[in-house]
Amino acid sequence: MYDISSIRQDFPILSRKVYDKPLIYLDNAATTQKPLCVLDAMRDEYLNVNANVHRGVHWMSQQATELHEAARETVRRFINARSAAEVVFTRGTTEGLNLIASTYCQAFMHEGDEVIVSAMEHHSNIVPWQLQAQQRGIVLKVIPMTDTGELMLDEYEKLFTNKTKLVSLTQVSNVLGTVNPVKQMTATAHAHGVPVVIDGAQSAPHFKVDMQDIDCDFFVFSGHKAYGPTGIGVLYGKEEWLDRLPPYQGGGEMISHVSFDKVSFERPPLKFEAGTPDYIATHGLAVALDYLSSVGMDNIAKHEHELTAYALERMQTIPGMRIFGEAAHRDAVISFQVGHIHHMDMGTLLDRLGIAIRTGHHCAQPLMQRLGVLGTARASFALYNTREEVDQLVAGIERVSRMF
Numbered sequence: 001m002y003d004i005s006s007i008r009q010d011f012p013i014l015s016r017k018v019y020d021k022p023l024i025y026l027d028n029a030a031t032t033q034k035p036l037c038v039l040d041a042m043r044d045e046y047l048n049v050n051a052n053v054h055r056g057v058h059w060m061s062q063q064a065t066e067l068h069e070a071a072r073e074t075v076r077r078f079i080n081a082r083s084a085a086e087v088v089f090t091r092g093t094t095e096g097l098n099l100i101a102s103t104y105c106q107a108f109m110h111e112g113d114e115v116i117v118s119a120m121e122h123h124s125n126i127v128p129w130q131l132q133a134q135q136r137g138i139v140l141k142v143i144p145m146t147d148t149g150e151l152m153l154d155e156y157e158k159l160f161t162n163k164t165k166l167v168s169l170t171q172v173s174n175v176l177g178t179v180n181p182v183k184q185m186t187a188t189a190h191a192h193g194v195p196v197v198i199d200g201a202q203s204a205p206h207f208k209v210d211m212q213d214i215d216c217d218f219f220v221f222s223g224h225k226a227y228g229p230t231g232i233g234v235l236y237g238k239e240e241w242l243d244r245l246p247p248y249q250g251g252g253e254m255i256s257h258v259s260f261d262k263v264s265f266e267r268p269p270l271k272f273e274a275g276t277p278d279y280i281a282t283h284g285l286a287v288a289l290d291y292l293s294s295v296g297m298d299n300i301a302k303h304e305h306e307l308t309a310y311a312l313e314r315m316q317t318i319p320g321m322r323i324f325g326e327a328a329h330r331d332a333v334i335s336f337q338v339g340h341i342h343h344m345d346m347g348t349l350l351d352r353l354g355i356a357i358r359t360g361h362h363c364a365q366p367l368m369q370r371l372g373v374l375g376t377a378r379a380s381f382a383l384y385n386t387r388e389e390v391d392q393l394v395a396g397i398e399r400v401s402r403m404f
Helices: 004-009 036-048 059-079 093-108 127-136 153-158 182-191 239-244 279-295 297-315 343-351 365-371 387-401
Strands: 087-090 114-118 139-143 164-170 196-199 218-222 233-237 255-258 263-265 321-324 333-338 358-360 376-380
Touching (some): 059 233, 093 127, 127 139, 153 182, 297 333, 297 387, 333 387, 343 358
Antiparallel strands (some): 255 263, 321 333, 358 376
């Protein structure tokens, strides 16, 4: 049984008030709240075993190193990677995508070579490739989508040429909630001999992701969207690819030997982890992922799917409601507009009722252009949200609507 009351008790912030109203936090696609076990674990490490990791012979350094490397194994287990050597710690999804764009293009791409992305990408999976287009002359090709917010797979197949060197796409749209068929799309790319990058920022916290099942070559996600701390993320890469990529940054940790004549590098993952890692945050991330596993990813997915379906049903009864995205497979994100009410006005007025949603272009301006809007209001759900909160959201939208 999914005990929502017990789960909510793990998140003390959910009991606070905003403007003397109970907080209803529906901005989980931007960041999630943190369970007390994560906060306690990070505080405990700072209090008891705070020491720089790797190479330290003293007890505290060894303890901190054990926690840090245990976190890598926890991530490996959570995403079902073959080896902990395939798990690189980053600052988040954005850095992971930039790392791949920089190193992959440096190693394998030349002027005129092509990268395929989709129409629904976050800026983090557009701008790094545009920077490479400016620097190296690579070409960005875009998978179009239907009016219902689903990628056009027949058109995707047509984009491949002998110049196509990489596919990079989101598993779940942070605007539409569309769940893309990344396993099928990866198989299509592999049939053309092209590796695949998956942006899992909006998928990894919500349902089970399995690297062996998807068979993608790279996968990135963020800790803070998965109930962990900010400033920590994960880049998964198949070992054979990580071995072939050059380092992203230079410094301590990532070297094997340095002289003024030459340098040799560590094996992955350390090759991509220059400098002191955020070893407190990696431990916090591991505790967060263990928390998700203890609740059960299938249980979380079921709860959020039912909650999203309920929210869609309730919201569609509101006069003037326009919901963006009608994909058959969707996740816990709903973008909407009501009549001619500006999304910023909707968000600001809901905030006065204690309801936190996101407004704007959601770092997806090309998608906004495709939808014909400048921005939307967005409600996004997490494992701790309830039907009662959805009812309050609907009542809040109706109250705001009556003001215009």
